[in-house]
Amino acid sequence: MVKVLYSKSVVKNDVVIPLLTLYIKVYSSTNNKEGIAMRINRSQKISLFALLVLFFFPVLIHSQKINWQEVEDRTVQLFRQYLAINTCNPPGDVAAAGEFFRAIFEKEGVPVELIWTNKNTGRVNVLARLRGSGKKRPLMLLNHMDTVPVDRSGWSVDPHAALKKDGYIYGRGALDMKNFGIVQFMTTLLLKKNNIALDRDVIFLAVADEETTGTLGSAWIVRNKWEEINAEYVLDEGGFGTQGFFTKDMRLIFSVGVAEKKVLWLKLSASGPSGHGSMPLKENANFIMVQALSRVASHVTPIHITPPVAEMIRRLGKLADTPYNNALQRNTISLTVTNGFVGNPPKSNVIPGKAEAVLDCRLLPDQDQNEFVSKLKKIIDDPRVKFNYIERPIESIVSPYDTELFKVIEEETKAVFPDSITVPHLVIYGTDSRFFRRKGASCYGFFPGPVTMEEYKTIHGNDERIREDSLRTAVRIYYNVVKSFCEAKK
Numbered sequence: 001m002v003k004v005l006y007s008k009s010v011v012k013n014d015v016v017i018p019l020l021t022l023y024i025k026v027y028s029s030t031n032n033k034e035g036i037a038m039r040i041n042r043s044q045k046i047s048l049f050a051l052l053v054l055f056f057f058p059v060l061i062h063s064q065k066i067n068w069q070e071v072e073d074r075t076v077q078l079f080r081q082y083l084a085i086n087t088c089n090p091p092g093d094v095a096a097a098g099e100f101f102r103a104i105f106e107k108e109g110v111p112v113e114l115i116w117t118n119k120n121t122g123r124v125n126v127l128a129r130l131r132g133s134g135k136k137r138p139l140m141l142l143n144h145m146d147t148v149p150v151d152r153s154g155w156s157v158d159p160h161a162a163l164k165k166d167g168y169i170y171g172r173g174a175l176d177m178k179n180f181g182i183v184q185f186m187t188t189l190l191l192k193k194n195n196i197a198l199d200r201d202v203i204f205l206a207v208a209d210e211e212t213t214g215t216l217g218s219a220w221i222v223r224n225k226w227e228e229i230n231a232e233y234v235l236d237e238g239g240f241g242t243q244g245f246f247t248k249d250m251r252l253i254f255s256v257g258v259a260e261k262k263v264l265w266l267k268l269s270a271s272g273p274s275g276h277g278s279m280p281l282k283e284n285a286n287f288i289m290v291q292a293l294s295r296v297a298s299h300v301t302p303i304h305i306t307p308p309v310a311e312m313i314r315r316l317g318k319l320a321d322t323p324y325n326n327a328l329q330r331n332t333i334s335l336t337v338t339n340g341f342v343g344n345p346p347k348s349n350v351i352p353g354k355a356e357a358v359l360d361c362r363l364l365p366d367q368d369q370n371e372f373v374s375k376l377k378k379i380i381d382d383p384r385v386k387f388n389y390i391e392r393p394i395e396s397i398v399s400p401y402d403t404e405l406f407k408v409i410e411e412e413t414k415a416v417f418p419d420s421i422t423v424p425h426l427v428i429y430g431t432d433s434r435f436f437r438r439k440g441a442s443c444y445g446f447f448p449g450p451v452t453m454e455e456y457k458t459i460h461g462n463d464e465r466i467r468e469d470s471l472r473t474a475v476r477i478y479y480n481v482v483k484s485f486c487e488a489k490k
């Protein structure tokens with residue numbers, strides 16, 4: 001079991017508690033016959049009491065406004081409804097999810113628009129906007145509605161039933177990223193319900209297509225709607241309240257994604273004469289490919305510490321020796337596809353004329369793709385192996401992390417988890433933030449609920465699930481972050 005230190009209090013105690021302590025001390029010392037420490041008269045006592053009431057009053061008003069138990073319960077309820085909508089991509093139809101958001105937004109008076117990018121395939125994006133005074137540029141809450149598909153045979157429960165079991169809620173998208181979507185949704189609804197005056201617009205954007213290319217989702221929005229969005233900041237996926245990710249201990253570390261690695265997909269191919277398996281040929285395409293791949297497999301890319309990772313290490317100390325941390329500190333190469341046969345099912349007695357393999361390479365933000373590929377060619381050192389690009393990396397921008405929003409995230413997580421540490425983080429996979437960073441927005445990947453490495457591994461895998469507690473915690477902190485950051489300052 002995971003131990004989580006969770007304070008239910010949302011009240012900032014640094015002023016109230018010392019005052020209360022002082023009052024109790026004063027009160028008990030004046031009522032204690034032997035007390036010699038402090039004597040005050042009745043009228044002084046009354047003024048002190050009045051002072052306390054003055055301090056408590058706004059706090060009481062504030063905490064009366066939000067019934068957190070109710071909000072958390074509704075978050076769980078809406079999350080389960082949303083999770084149960086099958087939005088696997090492919091096929092990537094998110095029409096029902098878009099409709100889910102639209103209906104509730106409309107009912108609760110939040111201006112919302114559905115942006116269809118392909119009606120036939122159910123590609124829709126949901127844009128809702130709470131207007132502020134316009135003093136500052138907007139904050140956008142970004143989430144994708146689509147999920148990766150499921151391999152049903154690997155699941156112990158129905159992946160689209162949003163089942164509650166042993167403190168968890170199961171379902172495809174539970175951590176990637178319907179959990180983000182719901183806390184962003186609840187945050188927007190709560191700001192509206194509580195009539196919070198804003199210095200900047202809060203924009204809620206739920207998109208299609210993230211799990212493929214983003215073409216009919218974020219990429220489309222950036223191309224066609226950027227001028228009206230014009231957000232200074234974006235909160236997206238790419239960070240969690242992590243436990244056991246970066247260090248060996250289970251310290252709660254809030255990772256805030258500030259940049260991501262670049263995706264480079266390479267297809268290698270080799271050709272040779274085909275023929276009967278009974279008569280081996282020297283130039284067997286499969287042997288050429290296997291030798292090339294074995295050179296790649298034994299190559300170790302060098303460690304290279306980028307600025308966000310250097311800052312993580314500064315705040316956390318040495319990172320544990322894990323596959324996750326390995327990926328944070330170097331360019332990586334995964335062999336994901338091999339194909340070298342004839343027939344379906346493959347014929348065992350035919351030497352194929354062609355062998356192919358796909359390398360999924362992830363480059364650190366400051367690495368040059370051409371340099372990387374020429375190094376790889378040198379390592380393979382065989383002109384018979386041809387290189388083709390499936391996906392070329394686009395520039396990876398690092399968002400600054402000495403900003404007001406980063407500070408607010410740090411403060412609001414600390415208010416609930418005083419022992420936690422917040423760190424800037426290099427996201428090892430791709431997110432839609434890349435489109436918005438190129439428009440100059442500072443994008444942070446942030447989910448303020450605790451997630452263990454064991455749970456994290458279910459993303460894109462089997463039995464994807466989130467702890468119910470984590471979701472409940474996340475909605476509070478998320479709301480507090482957005483409210484503190486956007487609320488009109490007097």
Ligand SMILES: [Zn+2]
Binds near residue numbers: 144176177210237
């Ligand atoms: Zn995602």
